[in-house]
Amino acid sequence: MLASWLERLTGPRAPAGYRPGATLQRVWRNLGLTDVQSVAAFTYREDGPRIEVRERTESHLLMHLVMCEFILRVPAVGQGTLQAELHHTGALRRTGLACRRRGGDQGLFEALESRLEEVRAALMPLDFKRLVIECRDGQWQVTLEHMGASEVVNRMPAFRRYIPLDIEQRKHLWRAFDALERLLREL
Structure with a gap:
């Protein structure tokens, strides 16, 4: 009895007022698509990569955010593990991109970092909050959290x-995903 009470108090739970799938439905309409699922996947052109979209919540005092993560998976040519995070640089205006290694092989990180200039033009105008590139188990995964496609609930x-x-x-x-797919297929 005490364990179940403690789990309810401290365990992960959805924020009050969270409506699972509601934000995803709006994103789906923004994308011009009609079929909505709790975990949705689509291609934006016939020969394009498959993109998965899922909701993620973030709780704050008396409010929560519902963000959508766009996920691209690409088979890795070589072996290794890596977790890197990209972000815009510049205090008031975007001046460039910075890449930070969060874990994994230093050599793989240096190879990725040296080729970032190839995707710079595609990523600079994109309003993203978080962009994580990971390699594990023979697969690259790009997780992009856009500033749009989100909901604020107070x-x-x-x-x-x-x-x-x-x-x-x-x-x-779409340009960013095309550029990242090309880059990661060759890495």
């Missing part, structure tokens, strides 16, 4: 606001 005062993925940013997103 409890006091009560409001819910969806931040759409606009057409311009959608085009930048």
Whole structure:
């Protein structure tokens, strides 16, 4: 009895007011697609890569955020493990991209970092909050969390606001995934 009470108190749980799949449905409409699932996958052109989209929540005091992660998987040519994070540089204006190794092989990280200039043009105009590139078990995985395609839910005062993925940013997103897929297939 005590264990179940403690698990309920400290265990992971969805934030109050969270509606699973609601933000994903709006993102689906922004993308011009109709079939919605809790874990959705699609291609944005016939010969394009398969992109998976899933919701992620982040709780704060009296509010929570629902963000959508776009995930690209590419088979790895070589072996090794890596976890790297990319972010924009510049205090007021974007001046470039920085890559930080979070774990894995230093040699694989240096190979990735040396080729980042190839994807710079595609990533610079993209409004992303988080971009993680991982390699493990013979597969690359890119997880991109866009600033749009998210929802802010506040409890006091009560409001819910969806931040759409606009057409311009959608085009930048597709260019970025195309560039990253080409880069990772050759790495």
